[in-house]
Amino acid sequence: RRAYPFDRIEAKWQRAWQNRGVFRAANPGEPGAGKPKYYVLDMFPYPSGRGLHVGHLEGYTASDIVARYKRMCGFNVLHPMGWDAFGLPAEQHAVATGIHPRITTERNIANFREQIAAMGFSYDWSREINTTDPRYYRWTQWIFLQLFRRGLAYVAEAPVWYCPALQTVLANEEILPSPEGPVSERGHHPVERRPLRQWMLRITAYAERLLADLDLVDWPESIKEMQRNWIGRSEGALIRFPIEGSESSLEVFTTRPDTLFGATYLVLAPEHPLVAQITRPECREAAEAYQREVAKKSDLERTELIQEKTGVFIGAFAINPASRERIPVWIADYVLLSYGTGAIMAVPAHDERDFEFASLFGLPVRSVVHPKESASLPARCFPGEGIACSSQFLDGLPTAEAKKAMTAWLEEKGLGKRTVQYRLRDWLFSRQRYWGEPFPIVWRNGEAQPVPETVLPVLLPERKEFSPEAGGFAPLSQEKGWVELPDGACRETNTMPQWAGSCWYYLRYLDPGNDREPVSREAERYWMGPEGVDLYIGGAEHAVLHLLYARFWHKFLYDIGVASTPEPFHRLVNQGIILGEDGRKMSKSFGNIVNPESLLREYGADTVRLFEMFLGPLEQMKPWSSQGLEGPHRFLARVWRLVMEENAEGRWMPRSDISTEEAPLAIQRLLHRTIRKVTEDLERLSFHTAIAQMMILVNALTRQPVPSRIALETLILLLSPFAPHLCEELWSVLGHPEFLAYGPWPEADPLLLTEEEAEWVIQVNGKVRSRMTAARDLGQEEVESLARQRPEIELWLEGKPVQKVIFVPGKLLNFVLGR
């Protein structure tokens, strides 16, 4: 038997919200747009065949609570949802089953939509978007054309990652390291380097801004750091070394020009184009054998520190431009072709890798920097900063100044120049797949030409065959009637990668029906001003994929006047991963995915929502426990019974004894402390602590012989973002005809908050472990809850059952732990 009739209530309010368009956000010019705006965004899902699981719902519940809270605070809230529906899984399914990806995608979307609706999320469905809808991808193609016209999209033959299993190329960001070598992010299939002609986007042109503007956004430091590392800015110098007996010279990139006098040999990446030219005939055979061996390894394997260094002398000598010394030229795989100039000057005295290499092959080590503290030279390699020595005009200069002095000297002599290098590479933007956006490009006389904007979208042709052809040919190339144009031109047959659609979807929600432009200026200024999306919630796995790509497109859209803010997402929050009951990541392969359907049937959406948030801090990783749903469910049933009672026929009726008098002072004080705490906790997205406080309030109200109407209404308002169906029902039972969704957020009365404070002592097993200042008249429950929220107490209690709690009013709380 159900603790309260959630099934009836939930269906009823979901219908009412939908029918009355309660969550429609007002665009400029519409009634409601006079309010301040708040844009709270979820990372839209890829509608997979598996449906939503409780991990998705965590982020969506959090953002929904914020959306509902902000609405009650008087904001015009934009809270949209859509589908990132191009991509590999639908296509692989199509290859396996012969069912068109569009059909699978539509089916999956319908399923997702239903699951999401059952949770009572307050999305404005009138703004729903789907990246595979031609009315949407028309503008994705339009943006690509603008990139192309400005030289930011180009075709290049480059060594790219190719995945034989997926039969497509992949971007650097889609490759993961693994013990067996690099693999695809999707599916973990082995990948290899292949030279292929591909579309590239010049994200490197934005490297500096992508880096600098991280300072403008309120994001987790860990994500910012991952982006900084991915962009990988290094300041240094390019230095030219003449090659003895050759016209050519060799350029190296170094971050330590101050160590030039210590450069005792040069190293080229084995694939460096100069190798063929300068290798001496007697060394050719060995060099080529080495090149073949290296071709089998990935960059990651090559730069692995623990790996034994390998290399081959190629018989050539260069001249150190500072010391005029004759130094040997080697090839070795610890130097990568794709970074800097693909060649280095080796300074074994000050670089660990060079030192290791020099020791192995007996190459000279020359110290040119000594530590600040002592003039004696360390026996081994000294990679730190210090004072230059044995370096003529640099001697005595600290490293920073020596770098400047050497760079100035090189520039003056025309031997080198200051430079900034980035680890970031241009974005490989084409895929040999069917299920993606076609490029708005035709090839005429070997030249890529843009399709005029007026004929967009370039529709994806219907097909019955989805397999790519072996050898990296795109499936669309078989679609002759589509590819060949009457004037002899041919369409581009690659498609865009899945990331394309998600690069700008948050802008389309602002004005989804616009068929003249991606988004109107007016809607964009209103919703994005002044700092972009106010809150963006999603998984941390997108740290350098979606979040970097979207920032790049956004900056471009800013440059061409479509966007008005330098950054798209002001505040970013990553929900923590929810682990299976077994403590492992939820995944199909572990068979531990919890789907929401059965839980919704058994407990209802409000309980699932509350439980998701009560699991622990939003950003932390936490294990799931389906039994844990009982507690939140009983809590909601208790709230229900504060307002409702069962009559003789077993029907739920409003309680007849609800008092219109003020609650006793102690209850009023608790009530207002709860208002303050829940409000503060919502502002900092600390949902579990807000719930804990409301539980204390409900316990206190349950102990009252007759509940006070004011206290009940306040509780309902505070609880409504978390358990919206139950609260709408109780709100209407208490005689309010208007939707609670726009109800007034309660305000704490400062007079009821002023209280005498006390210093509370918190003990664990009789030992003082923390102290906190809080109201003197707090009850045991409140002190216990506050104490448990303190990190140091959390640590002391972690994993140990509390046997009993000793409470001394106004003074002390002692947790006695079981053994």
Ligand code: ANZ
């Ligand atoms: C000489 C030197 C002396 C260096 C010294 C370091 C210390 P980051 O900070 O990552 O930019 N390097 C340059 N290009 C390379 C390539 N393609 N493959 C492998 N290593 C490369 O590192 C820049 C430093 O990494 C450069 O500075 C170069 O070694 C090396 F005491 O030059 B250095």
